[in-house]
Amino acid sequence: MTDAQTLTPKSPVCLMISGSGRSGTTILSVLLSQGENVMNIGQLRDIWLAWAGDASCTCGQGVCGCAFWGAVRQQTFADSTADDLRQTDKEMRQFMADANVLRDWNDALALRALADTHAAFLARLKSVVATVLRLSGASVLVDSSKSPEFALAVHLTGLVDLFVLNLVRDPRAVACSWVRKKPGKINQRIDAWTNRQKRLTGWHDIGSLHHRVLRYEDFVAAPAEHSAAVLQWVNETLPDGVFVTDTQAQVTWEDQHLFPPSNETVLAEKREQVTIAAPTEWRRMKYWPLHLRVLLRSFPQGLAYVLKFGRA
Structure with a gap:
């Protein structure tokens, strides 16, 4: 975790966990949302x-009949067909594509033009929201x-004080997990x-808009400490009893x-007792060709990360 300044956020807050898949975002979101003031909305x-597909929810219902997401739909998209919902998804992906090619997200005029479009x-x-x-x-x-593009969209709604946690x-x-x-x-x-x-x-x-970086490797080494620190960042506390040991x-x-x-x-198992541990399989010799491929394709960001933090 970086030494980011602890802020007293305006209410309400949206804490966007950003970064790549296979980086512990789902379990971190569950750990952070054990208190009554914090709601885990998954991948909004x-x-x-x-x-559109009435996907299954961890409550045991489809999201259209879910006590929470079903109610959200009834109050926002009650008259929308499955095709209408898919069209909104296409509009979201077009926003993300346009945001991706925008060079400077700190340019207020460019962001206003993006929002207008x-x-x-x-x-x-x-x-x-x-x-x-x-x-x-x-x-x-x-x-x-x-x-990050979806985080920008939430920011542009103007509804929330946005905190972006880069879980890297x-x-x-990441590549070995995806393979x-x-x-x-x-x-x-x-x-x-x-x-x-x-x-x-x-x-x-x-x-x-606020940023903070949390290395996955640091998180899994001390999940209780880092979960508490992230919640403190947004002026919340980790409830007593969530962690029975440090991990x-x-x-x-x-x-x-x-x-x-x-x-x-994670969603299928819904484990109530969770041990946070870093996989080590990816460090085996058989993955070295993939490691080289990753470093070449992600240059210079990947190499910079490995040179600074890698221990393989």
């Missing part, structure tokens, strides 16, 4: 497709969408890691309403 950027989508997003805040009664929303993991470990899940998309995953790190390191604190947690899923594509293994 996927809610329109989840509604995508005013319809941002109005729909604002309606969803406002409804989530109202129904949850939470002072802090935790979102693990990981995409060694790109070699077991989606071996045909490794280049795409490496590029996502690289592009997001470029964007996050260039997006400065402005106005109600073992006792969590409840009672108020968690998460849906895929958040980590499907």
